[in-house]
Amino acid sequence: MASLSSLTSRLSPLRKPGVLRRDVLASFVVFLVALPLCVGVAVASGVPAELGLITGIVGGLLVGLLPGSSLQVSGPAAGLTVLVFEAVQEFGLGALGAIVLISGLLQLLLGAWRFGRWFRAISVAVVQGMLAGIGLVLVLGQVYALADEAQPAGGLAKIAGLPGLFVDVVAGGTALTAFVLGAATIAVLVVWPNLPAKARMVPGPLVAVGLATGAAVLLNLDVARVEVQGLLAAVNPPGLSDFGGLGFAVVGTILAFTLIASAESLFSAAAVDRMHDGPRTDYDKELMAQGIGNTVCGALGALPLTAVIVRSAANVQAGARTSLSRVLHGVWLLLFAALLPFVIGVIPLAALAGVLVHAGMKLVPLKEIVPLWRTHRGDAVILGVTTVTIVVGNLFEGVVLGLLLSVCKSAWETSHIQVGVRELTGGRLVVAITGNATFLRLPRILDQLEALPQNRPIELDLTALRHLDHACQVALETWSQRHNDADTVPVRMVPPRAEDPSSKAAV
Template identity: 60%
Template sequence: MITLTRPTERASRPGWRQTFGNDLGASLVVFLVALPLCVGVAVASGVPAELGIVTGVVGGIVVGLLPGSTMQVSGPAAGLTVLVADTVAQHGIAALGVIVLGAGLLQILLGALRCGTWFRAISPAVVQGMLAGIGLVLILGQLYPLMGATQPSGTWAKVSGLPELLVRASTTTAGLTALGVGVLTIVVTVLWQRTPPRVRVVPGVLVGVVVATGVSVAAGLDLHRIEVGNLADELHLPDFSLINAGVLGAMVVFALVSSAESLFSAAAVDRMHSGPRTRYNTELIAQGAGNTVCGLLGALPMTAVIVRSAANVQAGARTRASRVLHGVWLLLFVVALPGVLGLIPSAVLAALLVHSGWKLLGLKGVAGMLRADRAEAAILVLTAGLIVATDLLTGTVAGLLAAVIKTAWDVSHLSVTVTPQGDDDEVVVLRGNATFLRLPRLLAVLEGLPLTKHVRLDLTGLRHLDQACQQAIDNWATRHRDAGLDVDVVRSS
C-alpha cells in the first residue's frame, strides 16, 4: 500500500525572520491599494465610508489570521456593490448587519459540510457573465457621481437619464469640474502602469487618488467630498427584530455570491504563486467567520478580492502575515488620520469604480468566447443582460440553468446511422449518449424503418443508454418481432 501525505504549511515555509521583511513591504502595498477601494465601495453601496474601512480591517486581521489561503486578501469588493446597494434600498441600512451575520454563519456551515469545492464546478460563461453584468451595473451607476450628479435608483432611470447627464457634464461648471477630476484619476492610474517596475511599487490606484485629490484641493474646486465621521458611531449590533422572509433570502444570496467570488479568486490567486494551495472548505469557513464579525459590527460584507490579492503576490508576500499587517495599517489610519479621507472628491472614487467596472467586463475574454463557442457566449450575454435588467440573483440563476441545459444537450449527443444491407436487411448503428433528450429523434428513425425488413441494431457505440431510450428500443423490437421479423440487438459486453 502506498500512502500519500500532504506537507503542512508550517513545514513548507521558512522562519518568520526570513520572511518578515517581504511581508512588511507587501502589507504596505496592499494597504495603499485597499484604502481608496474600501472607501469607494462603501460610498457606492450607499453606506458610510467608515463601514468599508471596518470590513477591510476585519478582512485583514480576522480572516488573515485564519487558515485556508495564504496569499488571498479579503475586504469589501466592487462585485458586491450592486447587491449591497439594492439590499440597503429595500431593507434599510439597519438590516445590513443581521443579513451579513446570517450570510457568514451560512458560509461556515457550507464549509463544514465540505461544499467549498463545489463552487469550482460552475460554467466559466456564467462566471464571466456575472462579472460582466456587475461591471455594467457598476459603470452605469457610477457615471452619475463621476459627472457630479445624483445617481437615480432604478436601472431604467439610469439608462434614460444618460442624455441629460451628458448635457449636464458638458455644459455646467459642476459637471465639467467633476468629470475633469474623475478623468484625471483614471488617466494617472492607467499611465502609472507603464512606469518602470521600481516606480510601480507604489500602486497606481493610490497615485491616481492622491494626484486628483491634490489638484482639487490646490485649485480650490467646489466638489462634493467624502464625509467621514467617528468610526465608533457607525458600529452597531445587528437588530434581529428586522428578520423576515426577505431578509432571510438576502442572507442566502449574500452567502452564495460572496462564497463564489472568494473561491473564484482563490483559483486565480493559486495560479500566481508556487506556495501552499488554497484549501477551499477551510477558506470558506474563514470567509464566513469574517462576515460573521462584520455582521456583528454592522459593516459591509466581504469577499476575497483579486486586485488586493494580486498586489499582495506581486509585492513579494511570503506568508499570511502581510494580509494581517495590511488590516493593522487600515485600522491605524482610520483612527489617527480620518480627516484625510474627507479631502477626497466623490468623483475620484466614482472614477476608480468605473475603471474597476470596465475591468470586470473582460471584453477580451468575451471576444474570445464568441470566437470559440457561440453557445457559451450566449449564456454569458444572457447572464449579464439579466443582471442589468433585473438583479444579480435572477441573472446568475438563469445563467446557471442555461448552462445546465446546454451541458445536458451536449452530453446527450446521439448519432443514428441507417445502412441498407442487401434487399431485406437494415443495419442501424447508434453512437454517443442515448438520453430522453434525444428520444424523439431515435423514435423517428426506428419507427421510420419498414416492417418488411430484418434489422440489426448495433448499440456497442453507445457511451450511455438511459431508461427511457432502453424502453423505447425494447418496445420497438417487440413490435418488429410480433410482425414475424428478426431483430438482432447487439449490446456492448
C-alpha cells in the same frame, strides 16, 4: 491548539533572513491599494465610508490569521457593490448586517460540509458573465457619481438617464467640475501601468485619488466629498428587529451574497495559487475563513467580505511570503481609521467614482469575447445572457439563469448519439444506437427510426449504449410495438449490456 499550531507553521518562514522585512513592506503596499478601494466601495454601496474600512480591518486582522490561503487578501469587493446597494435600498441599512451575518453562517456550513472545492466546478462562462454584468451595472451607476448626481434604481433606468446626465454635464456648473475631476482620476489609472517600474511602486489608485483630492483642496472646487462620522459611530450591530423584519423576499439576496462572495473568493484563491510557489489553498478551510469573516462583519453591521484579486496580486507581487503581510495591512487600516479619520473627509466623491468606473470596466472581459465566440459559441451565449440579465434584471436572476443554461449546455453536449444502419443477408436491417440516449436526443432518434422501411425485419441493437434514460427506453419500446402492429415483420430489440448499471433496460 490545532489552529495555533497551524498558524505557527504558516508563520515559520519568517525565521528565514529577509522574509520578515519583505512581509512588512508588502503589507504597506497592500494597505495603500486597499485604502481607496475600501472607502470607494462603501460610498458606492450607499453606506458610510467607515463600514468599508471596518470590513477591510476584519479581513486583515481576523481572516488573515485563519487557515486556507496564506497570501490572498480579503476586504470589501467592487463585485458586491451592486448587490449591497440594492439590498440597502430595498431592506435598509439596519438589515444589511443581518443579511451579511446569515450569509457568513451559510459559508461556514458549506465549508464544514466540504463544498469549497465544488465552487471550482461553476462554469467559467457564468463567472465571466456575472463579473461582466456587475462591472457594467457598477459603471452605469458610478457615471452618475462622477457628476455628483444620484443614480437611478435599476439597470434600464440608469441607461435611460444617460442622455439627461450628458446634458447636465455639458451645461457646466458643479456637474462638469466633478466630472472633469473623476475623468482625470480614470486617466491616471489608465496611464499608470505604462509608467516606469520605479513610479509604479506607489499604487495607481492611491496616486489617482491623492492627486484628485489635492486638486480639489488647492483649487477649492465645489464638489461633493466623503462624509465622515468616525469608526465607532459607524458600527451598527443588527438587532432582533432587523432579523425579524426579514421576509421571504430576502432569501434570494442572502443566497446571492453567499454564492457570489464564495465563488469570487475561491476563484481568487485559484488565481493567486498560480502566482506563487508557496503552500496551496485549502478551499474548504478558505470558505470557512470567509464565513467567519462575514459573520463578524455582519455582527458589526459592515459590508460583506470576499477575497479580492487586486489586493491579493499586489501582496504577491510585493514579495510577501507569509500571512503576516495581510494581517499587518489590517493593522495599518485600523491605525489610519482611528488616528486620521479627517483625511477621508476631504476625498471627492467623483475621484472614488473614477476608481470604481475603472475597476468596473476591468471586470468586463472585452478581450476574451471574440476568441470565446470563435471557439466556444455556447459559452459565449451563456456569458452574454448572464450579463444582459444582470443589467436589465438583477444579480441573482442572472447567475441562476446562467447556471441553468450551463447545465442544459453540458447535458446537450454529453448526450451524443449515433444511429447506424447496416443491411444483412436476407434483407434484414440492423440499427445500432451508440452513445448516450437521453430525452434531449429523442427527436433525432425517432426521426431516423420512423424513416426506416416497414416491410423488412429490423433488429434494434442497443448493446453499445453507454446510457439509456427512461424516456428513451419507453419511446423505443413504443416505436417497436407500433412498428410490429403496423406490419407482420417483427422488430427485435437487443438490450444494452447488463454489466453497465447506468444503461440497464429491461426490453
